[in-house]
């Protein structure tokens with residue numbers, strides 16, 4: 001703090017009592033040498049600025065040093081950082097949707113740590129097609145003529161609309177003009193693609209004749225959008241892909257299906273709904289099917305487009321395709337995930353394992369963990385194993401029942417405080433709270449996470 005300003009400032013200004021940023025930084029580095037200097041300095045600046053603003057507004061400065069230390073610790077923590085998902089929501093949007101299979105994670109690490117033949121043909125030594133191998137596997141798995149991958153499904157839908165319908169009309173049912181988490185709104189995507197939206201039908205009912213009457217010379221495509229995160233029940237009619245195909249054929253317009261969440265394996269026998277199987281939508285007559293790589297497929301964030309060769313080629317050669325392309329790390333993860341599907345090793349994909357694991361087996365895992373926790377936590381917590389409803393999440397399979405098993409904990413500190421303690425553990429554990437109990441849902445625990453749950457609980461209850 002320089003001396004001149006001290007003289008000029010009126011003695012009663014409480015801002016004079018604030019430490020200087022330099023002083024605060026030095027003190028913090030001494031008190032918490034494990035925190036990196038850049039984080040301490042940035043945190044000290046923020047904390048002092050916040051305190052000044054609070055004082056200027058007539059409030060109190062608060063505990064500036066403590067706040068700075070918390071901010072510095074927060075900045076120093078890598079983001080995104082590892083957490084344990086004990087919520088029972090398989091595709092948890094806030095927790096990064098699908099965890100990768102170990103084989104996919106290793107492929108990412110290998111591609112990340114060295115150079116790779118991402119655009120090289122090793123046989124000729126010349127330039128290679130970036131997506132040739134992914135396209136081949138996607139076609140083998142789906143029976144599609146052609147396939148393309150971009151960075152995410154919002155991008156895939158944008159690309160399909162822009163490449164096939166820019167400056168023209170696309171018809172969408174009013175029942176499908178939805179918003180899907182993370183600000184994906186169908187009308188806005190159409191607008192961004194330079195497409196004129198023609199709405200047909202009503203919120204609850206749309207009939208084939210609604211599409212037929214709306215088709216004109218300007219119509220480029222019929223777009224079907226999966227409602228993804230909600231269900232309509234009662235007096236409801238929608239037009240399916242087969243009827244849209246017929247209407248499209250009669251008028252020479254494309255049928256685009258934004259399926260959102262889909263698998264390439266036929267898991268309908270396992271209780272998954274018909275419309276979760278992407279190849280089935282092609283068989284029903286969609287020209288293009290778009291879906292996410294990190295929802296039911298269980299791979300990395302990606303937007304996958306399957307469909308007719310001529311249309312996919314138009315997407316591929318659109319200038320937007322380059323802007324939306326998938327990075328090499330995502331390619332490596334998707335490549336490894338598709339190989340697991342081709343090799344009948346789909347249960348190594350965590351998302352599919354979680355969805356398909358029989359509830360009896362989840363129960364056995366829950367009892368094993370509960371026993372371990374009983375030994376460790378002794379009398380600190382009341383522990384019970386409960387049958388609970390699970391959820392797929394991530395805008396996938398609304399209405400799909402996924403029974404699960406949770407370990408319910410009751411402690412003297414109360415459920416909210418325990419959940420907060422678990423979030424503050426070295427590896428945070430995310431849980432549900434029901435009737436003042438913490439539920440640790442075992443369905444969404446990955447291999448080896450039992451020990452992380454045990455450690456986090458010991459941490460939260462002050463036993464470690």
Ligand SMILES: *Cc1c(COP(=O)(O)O)cnc(C)c1O
Pocket residue numbers: 152153154155157180184225226227228258259260261291292293302303395
């Ligand atoms: C999830 C979803 C999207 C967005 O996909 P991202 O991969 O998150 O970009 C688009 N449309 C539908 C129907 C979806 O369910």
